[in-house]
Amino acid sequence: MKRSERLFLVLMLILSLNIAFMSHAFAYVDPSVTTYAIQAIVGVVVAVGAVAAIWWRKAKKKVSSKLGIDENAKKTTEADVVEDEDDDD
Numbered sequence: 001m002k003r004s005e006r007l008f009l010v011l012m013l014i015l016s017l018n019i020a021f022m023s024h025a026f027a028y029v030d031p032s033v034t035t036y037a038i039q040a041i042v043g044v045v046v047a048v049g050a051v052a053a054i055w056w057r058k059a060k061k062k063v064s065s066k067l068g069i070d071e072n073a074k075k076t077t078e079a080d081v082v083e084d085e086d087d088d089d
Helices: 003-020 031-067
Strands: none
């Protein structure tokens, strides 16, 4: 049996035991707990999005370098304009 199959079976066993011995919790969830939960979920989504964007940028750069594609080939830049302002008055 593979390690992932054993892990899956252990997790299913834990889940089924939790369901079998479940009891009702008569608890009050106030609005501050709800807002905290929403903030936590949004934080996780933003963090996963940031990691995915960084990973995508690195993967794109690696594939472009392997294929010999220059991403700056068609970009144009303006020349630096430097003016010397001498006041000889």
